Amino acid sequence: SQAVRADILDLLARGSADTRELLRLAGETAAEEGLSVYAVGGFVRDLLLLTPTRDLDLVVEGNGPRFAGVLAAKLGSGELTLHTRFGTANILFPDGRHVDIASMRREYYEYPGALPEVEKSTLRDDLFRRDFTVNAMAIALNPECFGELVDYYGGMRDLLQGEIRLLHNLSFIEDPTRILRALRFAGRYGFKPAKETAGALRTALDSGVLENVSRERFTEELLLVYREAEYRAIGRALVEYGVLSRWFAREYPWNFSGEDGDGSPLQRWLHTLSCLSGQEAEEVLQRLRLPRPFAAYTRTYFRLRGELAQVPPNLPDLDRILNRVPLWLVKLLAREESGEGAAGGGKVLAEYAEALEKMKLSVNGRVLLAAGLREGKTIGAVLARIRSAWLAGEIKSPRDEETLMRRLLAQTERKGQNLV
Ligand code: ATP
Incomplete structure (x- = not known):
């Protein structure tokens, strides 16, 4: 209706000028080429939800790649990639934004001045x-109807009600990865699956549809969850609906609580595994096709936990195990170990992590060589002494470090390079 169109124009007017200009130019280009173009999917959803939008998806009635070529030429900036075989194209802008352009099927009207009804039915x-439904809305961009909302399936109603609703009941059977998508969108926006959609989700899971999903696809969808600020809520839904227990063929104590919301997806991932044993984590890895750093860090994390359980709780021994481990991982381990029910070692580990964080080690082998030290063993000993001084809090600044270094150098000189 006109009221909705006015709202959309208003929302666009408040948004980024670059996006507005891009939409206007897309509409103008389509009109010149005798085509129709629409913004669709996530862009429309996020615009209506007042959340910032990143990517833009366009669908063109007719030849998408050709349209994309004309549009890219007009835009001047932006790198165009064509997938002619799929009727799609992509324009990547220098600032990282990108536009995906797809073609609508046009079987019935390959002639000029096609009937609008036919065109509408393809959209x-x-x-x-x-x-x-919330992902199945479009906004018309051609100048004569710029800003009109196309909403055949009640997407706007569901946005207002806060519901994720399928377009038809066999949808989860058709593509079971939508099960994860449904819970991801629900968690992201604080929505819930509509009643029938929740029912269809359970029915699909009961009928074993996840067996039709490859490890690659499942992993891909699962990792998308860890990119979401609301990953814990989504994770809990995945547990409650039994998605994870079905996929992994047993219940694991996933840790979708705690305080790791600010971490990277990898840190969040390790945190959610923190209640598992090393053996269980290995089973989880076997069911997924994680990117190499994820799998490697998962194994490192559990190996370190094993080693930390064995080591006497003092700074030098901890440092022996952890000195090559990245700070974020040490901090993560410290948080896990010093949580509820932590033994004495957990406290020392937390101290160690804190000391590491404060450490501004600037002396290294090269500095000592330049200062006149020759012998490799002596250099190693001086470095170790400086490091342990940092850890013990004996030195607290680069200036302290410099003073200590001078003192150690003077000592080695006196003792003919035999550092004690
Ligand atoms: P995000 O904000 O996560 O990028 P998005 O909606 O843009 O959300 P994409 O995965 O980029 O998500 O998908 C773009 C659009 O393509 C969706 O809005 C939806 O309309 C459609 N889509 C994506 N995946 C599927 C799927 N598995 N089944 C049906 N439609 C899909």
Whole structure:
């Protein structure tokens, strides 16, 4: 309706000028080429939810790649990639924004001046192939109808109600990864699955649809969860609906609570595994196809936990195990170990992590060579002494460090390079 269109124009006017200009130019280009173009999917959803939008998805009635070529030429900046075989194209801007352009099917009207009804029905089909009503809306961009909302399936109603709703009941069977998508979007926006959608989700899980999903696809969808600020809420939903227990064929004590919300996806991932044993974590890894750093850090994390359980709780011994481990991982281990029910060692580990964080070690082998030290063993001993002084809090600044270094150098000189 006109009221909704006015709202959309208003939302666009408040948003980024670059995006507005891009949408306007896309509409103008389409009109010149005798085509229709629409913004679709996540862009429309996020615009209506007043949340910042990143990517822009356009669908063009007709030849998407050709349209993309004309648009890119007009834009001047932006790198164009064509996938002619799929009828899609992509423009990547220097600032990282990108536009994906897809073609609507056009079988019925390969002639000029196609009937609008035919065109509308193809947009309807395109939107019907999508996952949820809130993702199946479009905004017209051609100048004569710029800003009109196309909402065949009640996406706006569901946005207002806060519901994630399928377009048809076999949708989860058709593509079971939508199960994870549904819970991810629900968690992200604080929505819930609509009643029938929740029912369809359970039915699909009960019928074993996840067996049709490859490890790669499942892993991909699962990792997307860890990119979400609300990953804990999403994780809990994945547990409650039994998605994880079905995929892993047993219940694991996933840790979707605690304080690691600010971490990177990798840190969040390790945190959620923190209640598992090393053996259980290995089983989890076997069911996934994690990117190399994820798998490697998962194993390192559990190996270190094993080693930390054995080592006497004092700074030098901890440092022996942890001195090559990145600070973020030491801090993560310290948080896990010093949490509830931590033994005495947990406290020392927390102290160690704190000392590491304060450490501004600037002396290294090269500095000592330049200062006149020759012998490799002596250099190693001086460095170790400086490091342990940092850890013990004996030195607290680069100036303290410099003083200590001078003192140690003077000592080695006196003792003919035999540092005690
Ligand atoms: P995000 O904010 O996470 O990027 P998005 O909606 O842009 O959200 P994409 O995964 O980029 O998510 O998908 C773009 C659009 O493509 C969706 O809005 C949806 O309409 C459609 N889509 C994506 N995946 C599926 C799927 N598995 N089944 C049906 N439609 C899908």
